[in-house]
Amino acid sequence: xxxxxxxxxxxxxxxxxxxxxxxxxxxxxxxxxxxxxxxxxxxxxxxxxxxxxxxxxxxxxxxxxxxxxxxxxxxxxxxxxxxxxxxxxxxxxxxxxxxxxxxxxxxxxxxxxxxxxxxxxxxxxxxxxxxxxxxxxxxxxxxxxxxxxxxxxxxxxxxxxxxxxxxxxxxxxxxxxxxxxxxxxxxxxxxxxxxxxxxxxxxxxxxxxxxxxxxxxxxxxxxxxxxxxxxxxxxxxxxxxxxxxxxxxxxxxxxxxxxxxxxxxxxxxxxxxxxxxxxxxxxxxxxxxxxxxxxxxxxxxxxxxxxxxxxxxxxxx
Numbered sequence: 001x002x003x004x005x006x007x008x009x010x011x012x013x014x015x016x017x018x019x020x021x022x023x024x025x026x027x028x029x030x031x032x033x034x035x036x037x038x039x040x041x042x043x044x045x046x047x048x049x050x051x052x053x054x055x056x057x058x059x060x061x062x063x064x065x066x067x068x069x070x071x072x073x074x075x076x077x078x079x080x081x082x083x084x085x086x087x088x089x090x091x092x093x094x095x096x097x098x099x100x101x102x103x104x105x106x107x108x109x110x111x112x113x114x115x116x117x118x119x120x121x122x123x124x125x126x127x128x129x130x131x132x133x134x135x136x137x138x139x140x141x142x143x144x145x146x147x148x149x150x151x152x153x154x155x156x157x158x159x160x161x162x163x164x165x166x167x168x169x170x171x172x173x174x175x176x177x178x179x180x181x182x183x184x185x186x187x188x189x190x191x192x193x194x195x196x197x198x199x200x201x202x203x204x205x206x207x208x209x210x211x212x213x214x215x216x217x218x219x220x221x222x223x224x225x226x227x228x229x230x231x232x233x234x235x236x237x238x239x240x241x242x243x244x245x246x247x248x249x250x251x252x253x254x255x256x257x258x259x260x261x262x263x264x265x266x267x268x269x270x271x272x273x274x275x276x277x278x279x280x281x282x283x284x285x286x287x288x289x290x291x292x293x294x295x296x297x298x299x300x301x302x303x304x305x306x307x308x309x310x311x312x313x314x315x316x317x
Contacts, residue, residue, distance in 0.1 A: 073125060073126060073127040073129070073149075073150075073151050073152035073154075074123075074124070074125040074129070074147075074149060074150050074151070074152050075122070075123070075124050075125075075147075075148045075149040076122070076123050076145055076146060076147045076148060076149075077120055077121070077122050077123075077145070077146040077148060078120065078121045078122075078123065078142055078144070078145050078146075079120050079142070079143045079144045080115040080119075080120075080141045080142065080143060081140075081141050081142070081143045081167045082143075083115070083117050083118045083119070084115065084117065084141060085114060085115055085116065085117065085141070086114065086115050086139070086140065086141025086142075087113060087114055087115075087138070087139050087141060088113060088114065088115055088121055088136075088139055088141060088142055089101075089113045089123065089135065089136060089139065090113070090134050090135060090136065090137055090138075090139070091113050092133075092134075095129070097126075098125060098126040098128045098129050099123060099124075099125055099126075099129075100123070100124045100125070100126075101113070101121055101122070101123055102121070102122040102123075102124070103116070103119040103120065103121055103122070104119055104120070105122075115141060125152070127152050127154060128154075129152060129154065129155065130154045130155060130156055130157070131155065131156065131157040132155055132157060132158045132159075132161045133157045133158070133159045133160060133161070133183075134159070134160045134161070134163065135161050135162075136161060136162050136163075136165055137160045137161070137162075137163040137164065138163065138164050139165055140164065140165065140166045140167055141167065142165055142167055142168060143167050143168070143169075144168070144169075144170070145168070145171065146172075147172070147173065147175060147176070149175075150175050150176055150177050151177065152177060153177050153179050153180060154180070155177065155178070155180065155181060156180045156181055156182055156183075157181065157182065157183050158178070158181050158183065158184050158187050159183045159184070159185050159186060159187065159209075160185075160186045160187070160189070161187050161188075162187060162188050162191055163186055163187075163188075163189050163190065164189070164190045164191070165191050165194075166190065166191065166192050166193060167193060168191055168193060168194050169193050169194060169195055169196075169219075170194070170195060170196045170197075171188075171194065171196070171197045171198065172198045173197065173198055173199055173201075173202070174198045174199075174200050174201050175201065176201065176202060177203075178202050178203050178204065178207075179203050179205075179206070180206060181203075181204070181206060181207055182206050182207055182208055182209070183207070183208070183209045184204070184207050184209065184210050184213055185209040185210060185211040185212060185213060185235070186211065186212045186213065186215065187210075187213050188213060188214050188215075188217055189212050189213070189214070189215040189216055189217075190215065190216040190217075191216075191217055192216060192217070192218050192219060193219050194217050194219055194220055195219050195220060195221055196220075196221070196222065197220070197223065199223075199224070199225060199227070199228075200224070200227060201227070202225075202227060202228065203229070204228045204229050204230065204233075205229040205231065205232070206232060207230075207232065207233060208232050208233060208234045208235070209233075209234065209235045210233060210235065210236050210239050211235045211236065211237050211238060211239065211261065212237070212238040212239065212241065213236075213239050214239060214240050214241075214243055215238050215239070215240075215241045215242060216241065216242045217242070217243050218242055218243070218244050218245065219245060220243050220245060220246060221245045221246065221247070222246070222247075223243075223246060223249065224250070225250075225251065225253075225254075226250055226252075226253055227253075228253060228254065229253075229255075230253070230254045230255045230256065230259075231255050231257070231258070232258060233254075233255070233256065233258060233259055234258050234259055234260050234261070235259070235260060235261045236256070236259055236261065236262055236265055237261035237262060237263040237264060237265060237287060238263065238264045238265065238267070239265050240265060240266050240269055241264055241265070241266075241267050241268055241269075242267070242268040242269075243268070243269050244268060244269065244270050244271055245271055246269055246271060246272055247271055247272065247273055247274075248272065248273060248274045248275070248276075249266075249269075249272065249274075249275050249276070250276045251275070251276060251277055251280070252276045252277070252278040252279060252302075253279070254277070254279060254280060255279060256279070256280050256281055256282070256285070257281065257283065257284070258284060259282075259284060259285055260284055260285060260286050260287070261285065261286065261287045262282065262285050262287060262288045262291055263287040263288060263289050263290060263291065264289070264290045264291065264293065265291050266291060266292050266295055267290050267291070267292070267293045267294050267295075268293070268294040268295075269294070269295050270294055270295060270296055271296070272295055272296060272299050273296070273298060273299060273300065274299070274300050274302070275299060275300070275301045275302065276301075276302045277301055277302060277303050277314075278302055278303065278304065278305065280303060280315070281315070282315045288315075291314075292310055292314075295310055296310070297309075297310060297311065298310075301314055303315070304316075
């Protein structure tokens, strides 16, 4: 039978409880119905842990897993600015087969990475993808990105991911899987119209580099990185450089015990009134120059439970 059970085109509406599946094994047709209507994860588990089903299907579980996860790990929709021509994604040589583009509601797959007029693009990425390095870098024509699905935990690099996406105004990344990401440097750098980012479910426990992560986000009015885990961070230099509209920033959860570079971290944050650095220390930091350069003289910085004026010595070590 091979993988043919997944290729049946007939649309069937049938709901069979998992406990009843074994009763229907005598009919290959019924089996096809089951596996076309069950979620992929449940189908995989059924095959993986049930020897009778594996024998019946006469197929290799590894091949099945590869087939079933393909085209299903990450899905997103992109809209261009005023439906103009322009690049919407960067494809690295050799990775083209892992990206699949569809325009106008999946009518057909397209083989390009540029918009045409009056179209939206749906992108589906295979589970083989491991890096988002420069994925949307310099894609200035993108108006919005809707991440509809993100079940891939293989991604380890988001460096320069949205670099200079100068037309983006809002990003909802609440369903991002960042469990294995180690590099987020320059991720939102110079997204000059970006006003709001939802990072509520970001797992940053393995991230070592956030250098220039929000550099030049001059329209960003609020930011909540309170869920960030920073035990492995080494570089946060220029992280908020030029975020001139931020009024307050709570980084009380930041552990900087391993951080080497803090240079110009808040430089140019001229609207900051309050900055909570309760758990900051510079014990390993070799670079702290211009950390608060260009900040308001009214800025109050909370460190070790006490507020200090920017004119005072902030760190004791």
